[in-house]
Amino acid sequence: MRKYGNWGYVFILPWLIGFLLFTAGPMLASLYLSFCKYDLHTLTWVGARNYEVLLRQDPLFWKSLTNTALYVLFSVPLGLTGSLAIALLLNQKVKGLAFFRTAFYLPSLVPAVASALVWQWIFHPDAGLLNYGLSMLGVKGPQWLQDPKTALPSLILMSLWGIGGSRMVIFLAGLQGISDELYEAASLDGAKGWAAFRHITLPMLSPTQFFNLVLGIIGSFQVFTSAYVMTNGGPNNATLMYVLYLYNNAFRYFKLGKASAMAWILFVILLIFTLVQFRSASKWVYYEGGEKD
Amino acid sequence: MKRLTRRRLLGAGLAAGLPWCTGGCGVQRGEAGGDRRVTLRYMAWGNPEQLAVERQIAAEFEKRHPEIHIHLFMVPGSAYQDKLQLMLASRTAPDVVRADHYYFPALVRKKYFMPLDRFVAREPTGFLDDFIPLCLEEGTWDRKLYGLNVLFGSVIIYYNQDLFAAAGLRDPYELNRAGKWDWPTFVQAAQALTKHEASGRPLQFGTSTVTFPMFGSVIWNHGGDFLNRELTRFTMAGDADSERGLQEYADLRWRYRCAPTPADTALSAFSFESGKVAMHWGWAGESPRFRRNITNFRWDIVPTPSGEIGNATVVKGNQLVIHTETEHPNEAWEFVKFMTGPVAEMLLCGRLRRAIPTRRSVQNDPEYLRADQPPFHTDVFLESIRRGRTLPIDYRYQEWSQVFTSALEPLFNVQESDAKTALADASQRVNRILSGEEGF
Numbered sequence: 001m002r003k004y005g006n007w008g009y010v011f012i013l014p015w016l017i018g019f020l021l022f023t024a025g026p027m028l029a030s031l032y033l034s035f036c037k038y039d040l041h042t043l044t045w046v047g048a049r050n051y052e053v054l055l056r057q058d059p060l061f062w063k064s065l066t067n068t069a070l071y072v073l074f075s076v077p078l079g080l081t082g083s084l085a086i087a088l089l090l091n092q093k094v095k096g097l098a099f100f101r102t103a104f105y106l107p108s109l110v111p112a113v114a115s116a117l118v119w120q121w122i123f124h125p126d127a128g129l130l131n132y133g134l135s136m137l138g139v140k141g142p143q144w145l146q147d148p149k150t151a152l153p154s155l156i157l158m159s160l161w162g163i164g165g166s167r168m169v170i171f172l173a174g175l176q177g178i179s180d181e182l183y184e185a186a187s188l189d190g191a192k193g194w195a196a197f198r199h200i201t202l203p204m205l206s207p208t209q210f211f212n213l214v215l216g217i218i219g220s221f222q223v224f225t226s227a228y229v230m231t232n233g234g235p236n237n238a239t240l241m242y243v244l245y246l247y248n249n250a251f252r253y254f255k256l257g258k259a260s261a262m263a264w265i266l267f268v269i270l271l272i273f274t275l276v277q278f279r280s281a282s283k284w285v286y287y288e289g290g291e292k293d
Numbered sequence: 294m295k296r297l298t299r300r301r302l303l304g305a306g307l308a309a310g311l312p313w314c315t316g317g318c319g320v321q322r323g324e325a326g327g328d329r330r331v332t333l334r335y336m337a338w339g340n341p342e343q344l345a346v347e348r349q350i351a352a353e354f355e356k357r358h359p360e361i362h363i364h365l366f367m368v369p370g371s372a373y374q375d376k377l378q379l380m381l382a383s384r385t386a387p388d389v390v391r392a393d394h395y396y397f398p399a400l401v402r403k404k405y406f407m408p409l410d411r412f413v414a415r416e417p418t419g420f421l422d423d424f425i426p427l428c429l430e431e432g433t434w435d436r437k438l439y440g441l442n443v444l445f446g447s448v449i450i451y452y453n454q455d456l457f458a459a460a461g462l463r464d465p466y467e468l469n470r471a472g473k474w475d476w477p478t479f480v481q482a483a484q485a486l487t488k489h490e491a492s493g494r495p496l497q498f499g500t501s502t503v504t505f506p507m508f509g510s511v512i513w514n515h516g517g518d519f520l521n522r523e524l525t526r527f528t529m530a531g532d533a534d535s536e537r538g539l540q541e542y543a544d545l546r547w548r549y550r551c552a553p554t555p556a557d558t559a560l561s562a563f564s565f566e567s568g569k570v571a572m573h574w575g576w577a578g579e580s581p582r583f584r585r586n587i588t589n590f591r592w593d594i595v596p597t598p599s600g601e602i603g604n605a606t607v608v609k610g611n612q613l614v615i616h617t618e619t620e621h622p623n624e625a626w627e628f629v630k631f632m633t634g635p636v637a638e639m640l641l642c643g644r645l646r647r648a649i650p651t652r653r654s655v656q657n658d659p660e661y662l663r664a665d666q667p668p669f670h671t672d673v674f675l676e677s678i679r680r681g682r683t684l685p686i687d688y689r690y691q692e693w694s695q696v697f698t699s700a701l702e703p704l705f706n707v708q709e710s711d712a713k714t715a716l717a718d719a720s721q722r723v724n725r726i727l728s729g730e731e732g733f
Contacts (some may be wrong), residue, residue, distance in 0.1 A: 255732060
């Protein structure tokens with residue numbers, strides 16, 4: 001038996017080597033670098049100075065964290081609600097369902113940079129679709145990406161572009177996993193429409209919501225492409241996202257120690273968020289097979 | 294079926310790896326193939342026209358130096374600085390590299406580049422005298438010469454001659470020759486060349502505006518400056534001349550409405566090539582693009598306008614440097630010397646007129662001065678260099694310039710601030726960087 005067991009290690013060896021070299025190794029290296037001053041040329045151990053500078057002396061760190069927190073606060077609930085709404089629509093038995101499912105999924109296949117460029121057109125104050133639509137309603141549209149007050153909301157709005165993507169598919173799979181018997185039983189008791197949704201669909205879908213919420217928060221904290229391509233953090237740092245500022249420190253200013261410290265701070269933030277969600281899950285996530293250990 | 298044993302697995306691995314190793318185990322450096330020529334690697338960036346010219350110059354060099362082969366590789370401009378930094382840090386950078394001056398001070402202090410003084414000492418006496426001093430100044434650090442300048446240029450104004458004629462305005466080139474091309478004249482012309490529909494929708498703008506550092510001459514010519522002489526303190530805030538210069542530049546957009554807003558420019562609707570912008574502030578190197586794209590109007594160049602205090606223009610180049618780790622320093626020097634020599638400069642500046650020659654002998658050469666395609670005012674290139682002033686670029690430039698540009702956005706982007714307020718904010722932010730501990 002032991003002989004066969006050794007073969008198991010041989011088979012996982014390629015993955016193991018890859019994991020150690022390209023994931024665990026760089027992670028440990030970045031942890032070490034976060035305690036150093038490093039500009040790709042000179043490496044100096046500075047203890048916790050990078051963390052101290054970030055937390056106590058760097059206003060852009062807090063600005064980027066605030067921007068990102070606001071982005072997460074709005075884009076995650078809006079995105080989850082939108083994805084669930086589309087999944088509910090695409091779970092109906094209507095003609096042309098395959099077409100609708102494809103059509104709603106398509107935007108998520110567009111590369112992030114390409115969709116960012118398309119949205120630049122949509123947000124154009126004079127020639128953009130959005131302000132054109134508003135003008136039809138007699139409303140003068142804002143400057144969107146050019147105005148510090150509307151730039152961040154613009155990126156949040158743009159994040160909804162992806163609501164028909166994988167998150168929606170997961171919701172759809174979750175919806176299709178809910179037994180019809182539950183709805184039939186509820187119907188016999190007089191629960192239909194909103195009541196059925198509130199007391200059957202939502203609880204039965206709670207593990208899916210939990211999964212999407214955890215991944216959504218992690219993904220939103222790491223938002224980068226839209227800010228990098230569309231605004232480069234401007235105007236006046238209104239869209240300076242955390243990962244964009246991390247990138248700037250690493251690859252524009254070559255403060256790789258500081259950037260590594262930022263990466264670890266983000267890791268800790270995400271870890272706390274995830275742990276809190278897992279702790280709170282027992283209060284609102286319902287597993288059909290019983291309580292999850 | 295044979296059993297998979299550790300020995301067989303190892304054998305298979307060796308068999309797969311052996312052909313690769315016998316084929317050279319990766320990249321060859323130094324001598325090329327079996328012809329005993331020294332291969333020099335040279336890295337640069339640029340558009341296809343630039344690439345073609347660089348190839349031609351390398352071919353000319355190889356003709357004169359058959360013992361040396363130039364391996365030219367062009368990297369897209371957007372990825373160039375990242376790649377260069379990583380190659381320098383990993384000691385895999387090419388023998389000769391073109392470094393943008395925006396980054397040169399940050400790189401040279403890390404000892405990535407070889408001092409050129411020992412090579413210059415071997416050249417005939419007065420070798421450096423042919424170079425214009427500004428070019429040598431940019432390539433010097435800690436009183437040693439590390440780079441010779443290529444693609445040297447200034448910020449100039451491209452203007453649409455047909456729009457000026459249609460508006461009945463005097464040609465700015467003539468005004469400049471008469472010593473009358475100053476800031477008020479420029480603003481008047483920009484206003485006269487701007488047209489809006491009755492609804493307020495813009496049809497044509499008198500001028501474009503640019504971001505820092507390209508508007509440097511406006512501040513200088515109003516008597517202001519960005520940093521102190523030591524480049525350790527931001528000096529614009531509280532300086533009436535700087536504040537006035539910056540406010541007047543912002544006024545082009547918001548008060549006089551003769552320059553496009555960010556919204557107007559976002560979709561390139563108002564570009565110089567479109568014929569809807571009468572004057573365009575740009576680097577000297579933009580002329581090949583305009584020659585290619587503009588077919589329906591006449592255009593030429595004029596220096597940026599003078600101010601009450603002076604008539605400086607912004608100048609900047611790229612430095613051609615030798616990597617410290619090169620195995621062929623002498624051959625690399627020969628190549629650098631050739632690239633910045635009269636033959637290459639004539640090819641580069643005369644053929645494409647992408648740049649202004651760094652050598653006096655080329656500047657005065659009739660072949661360079663003769664112009665059979667726009668821009669015809671070659672003397673403007675030379676005048677802008679005579680009036681040229683280098684930018685306050687130090688090793689922290691990338692960081693403080695980004696913060697400075699960001700602080701000016703409320704003034705330039707949405708008119709939510711005036712120059713005084715924007716500069717007070719910029720001063721706090723920039724000085725925090727300049728006075729902060731390096732590396733944090």
